[in-house]
Amino acid sequence: MELAGFPYLSAILLSCVAGLLVILFIPRERETLVKWVSLAFSGIALALSIYVYCAYDRMQGGLQFVEKLPWVEPLGIQYFNGADGFNLPLILLTGIVHFTGILTMWELRGRVKEFFAFVCVLVLGVFGFFMSMDLFFLFVWFDVSLFPMYPLIAIWGTTRKEYGALKLFLHVLAGSALILPGIVYLAVASGLHTFDIVALMQPGALTPGQQRFAFLLFYIGFGILAGVWPFHTWSPVGHVAAPTSVSMIHAGVLMKIGAFGILRVAIFLCPLGWEYWAPVMAVLATIGIIYGVFVGLTQTDLKYVIAYSSVSHMGIVGLGLSTVTAEGLTGAVFQMFAHGIMTALLFSSLGYIYDKTHTKLIPDLGGMSRVMPVASGYFIVAALAGMGVPGFASFWAEVTVFISALKVYPALGALAICALVLSALYMLRVVQRTFYGPRNERYARLPDVSFGLGLPRIILVAVMVLFGLFPRLMLDLIQTAVIPFMGGFSR
C-alpha cells in the first residue's frame, strides 16, 4: 500500500459517491434540497480539483498524489490513482463543467432527484477515468461514465430523444467491445499479467507487432467516443437530444474521455503503434475538421451547429495527437481543456435561450441580442472563442496544434487551417442571423438572464479568459508531462 499523504484524488471520487448516497435518501418532493446537495458536493469536488491542480509540484513533475492499493492480486489489478500534467487539466475541466452544469440545470422541473443522481454517477466515472492508472479501473470508470447517458438523454432530452439516446449508448459502448479485449490482451501479451499502466509502459514490454495491433483496437475503441470521423455519427444526434447540462458534460468532458483514452492507453502503452498509425490518424482528423465545418454550414438548428463544431474541434485534438511531437501533444491536451470549457459555455448559453423561447432553430430566432443582451453575450463570447480569437484559451491550443501540424504534415495542416477560417465565417453568420437582424416579435417580452442563472456562464467565460491571457498556467503544467514522455520515446 502506498499513500502519499491525504488521498485528494480519492476524496474527489468520494465526494461524488457521497453526493449520490445523500441524494438517494432525500425524499423526491424536496427538489430544491436535492439541487443544493448536488451543488454542495460538486463544489467540494471542484475545490479539491483546483487544489490538486495548484498543489502539483511542477518542478518535480512525474506522477504525484499517488494512491496505490492492491485490489485483486492474482490478476494484477490495483486501485491506482495518480495525477500528472496530462490528466490534471482534465480533472480541473471536469470539476468546472460539473459545477457549472448543475447551476445551469437549476430550473429543472420533474424527476429532479433521479436527474442529479444520474449526473453524480456520470461525473464519478469521468473523474475516475481521468485519474486512474490501472487499466481495469480505467475500463470500469469508462463504462460507469457512459451508461447514465442513456436515461439522462432518454428521460430529460428533447429532439428525437429516444433515438438519440439509444444511438449514443450503443455506439460508445461498441467502443468498449474493442477496448476490453485490448486491455486484457495487453496484460496477457506483455507477459506481465498486470493492469498497471506504469508497469506496462516499460519499453520492450510489448513487441512492435503487438503494439500496432493493440493501438488500432484502442484508437477505434476510444475514437468512437472522441468523435473521430467516421465514427462520429452518434455525437450530433446525441448532443442535440440531450438536456442542456448533459450536453455540456457530454461534449465538454465525455468526448475528452475518448481523446484522453487514446492518449493514456493507446499512445502511452503502444508508442510504436502510435508512430505507425500516425499518418492515418492525421488524415482522419483532418477529414473530421473539414467535415464538421461543411456539415455545420448547412444546419439550421443551433444545437446541431455546436455539435458539428465539436466534431471539427475534436479533429484538432486528433491532429495534435497525430503529429508525434511534443508541441502537438501539448496543444492537443490544451485543446481538450479549452474545447471542453468552450462547448460547455456554448451549450449552457444556448440552454437559457431555448428554455425561454422553446426553439433552437436559427430562422425562428433573430435579433436576440436586443431581447436578452446578456444571454446573447455569453453565446457570442463562446462563438468567438470557438473561432480561435486571441485572448481565449482555445487560441493558444489551436495555434500550438497547427504549428506542429504544419511542420509534420504541411498539406493536411494547411487544409485544416483553411477549414477553420471557413468555420469562423459560418460562426459569424450564425451569430449575425440569431442575435442581430430583425427581431422576432414573439419573443420580445422575454426576460434576460438574471445574475444567479448567469453565474455558470460567468465562471466559464472567466476560465476561458484566464487561460487565454495566461496560457502558461496550463502549458507549463502539460509540458512537465509531455517532455519526459517524448524524451523517453526514441525517435
Added chain:
Amino acid sequence: MKGLILGPEIYFLAVATVFLFLSMMRPGARRDFSVALFLSGLGVAVTLAAVRMEGSLLHGAYRVDLFSQVFKGLLSLGFFLVVCLCSNLSGIQDERHSEFYLFLSTCTLGMMLLMSSTELLTLYVALELASYSLYALVPLRSGGQQMEAGIKYFLSGIATSALMLFGLASLFAASQTTYIDKLVVKLPGLLNNPMAFIGLLLTLCGFFFKLALFPFHIWAPSVYQGAANQVTAFLGTATKVAAIAMLVRLVSMSDGNTSLAHVLAALAIISMTYGNLVALVQKDFKRLLAYSAIAHAGYSLIGILSMNPTGYAAAVFYALASLSMTFICFLVMVKVASDGRDLAIAQFAGLHRRSPLLALALLVGVFSLGGIPPTIGFTGKFLVFNAAMEKGYFLLVLIAMINVVVSLYYYVQVVKAAFLLEPDEELPAISLSVPTIILTAVMVVVIVAGGLFPRYLFQLAEAAIQALL
C-alpha cells in the same frame, strides 16, 4: 462421525419430508410459506456450517470437498432466495403449495448430491432426482400454457438423458471405470479414441441442457414463460449454478484437450449469438430472460473451455454472478406481477414512479446482465475473458464482447420501459413489505459490491477449484 459430512443433504431430505407431511394436511390450516422461509433460511446456515468439511463416502463414489460445499452453499442460497419470492404464490393453486415446496427441496437435494458425485452412475441418479422434481414443478402452475411447457420440458429432458446415458456408457466402455478420480488419470490419453471423446461430449450434453446451451436450448423460452414465475426463477438461478459446477468437474477431466475446447468454443459462440439475436425481438420479459440465459450459457462456457485454473475459477465466479443478477430480475418481476401473470416488458411502464426501489433494482439487474461495470456481471465477464485471453483465444473474446454490445440493446429496452414509458392507465404504487425492501437493497448492494470488490469471492472460487484439481 462420518455421517456428519452429509449434513446439508440430510437436512434437505428432512425438509422434503416435512413438506411431504404438510401436503397431506388440510390446505386452510397450513402456513407453508413461513415454514418454508424458516427451513430454507436454516438450510443456508447448515450448508455454510458444513463448508469446510471434507471426506469421501461409498468407496469414493461420493466426495465432499470445498468445491462441492461451495456449490451446495450457492444452491441452498438459491433455494432460500426463491422461497423469499413465494410470499404471494398466486401462480399456483393454494392446495398445491406444499407440493411446490416439496419438489423445490427435492430438486435442491438432487443438485446437492450431484455436486458431490464422483462416480458416473451416482451422478446420473442425482441428476435425475433433480430433473424429475423440475418436470413436476413446471406444470404446477394454474391456468395458461403450463401443460405445453411441462411436456416440452419433459420430452426434451428425457431425450437428453438418453443421450447422456449413451455418453456415460461409451465413457465406461472406453475407460473401464465409472469413477471420476480414475477417469481423470485415464481420460486425457483416451480422448484420441472417438468413443471416449463422443462419450465425454454426450455426457456434457446433459448439463448443456440444464444450462440451456445451444443446441439444447429449445425448451427454454416456452418453459420460462409457461412455468410459474417462482419456478422460472429457480430454473434460471439454482439449476444454472449446478450445471456450471458439473461442467467444470467433467471438462476438467479432459486435461486441456484442444479438440474439446474447439467444440465448446463453437457451441459458446453459437449460443451467445443466437441467444442475443433472438432476444432482440422479445416482448415478454420471461422469454427475454430465457434467451438472455442462452447467451449467458455461452459466456460461462468460455471460462470452462479455457481449461485453466483461472478459467474454472472465473466460471465459478460467473455462476455466482448470474445467480444474483438473474435473481434480482425475477424479484422485480414477481413483485410487479403480483397476481402471478406473465409480464410483458412494456408492463414495466411507470415503474420508476410506482416503486423507485424496484426500478433501481431492475436497472442494476439488467445492466449487470449486460455486463456494465461496476456490477458483478461485468466482473464475471472480465474474469472469463481474462482466462480465455491467457489461452490466446483473442477472437473468441472479441466475438463475446460484440455480443455483449448487441445484448445491451434489449437490456436497455427494459430500462426504457421502467424509467421512460408511462402506462396507459394510472397504476397504483407498489407497496413493498419491509423484508422485501431489505432483500432488494441487499441484492443491489451485493451486485455492486461483488463487482467492485471481487477479491474475496474470486479467492473463494480459486480455492474451490484447487480442491477439485
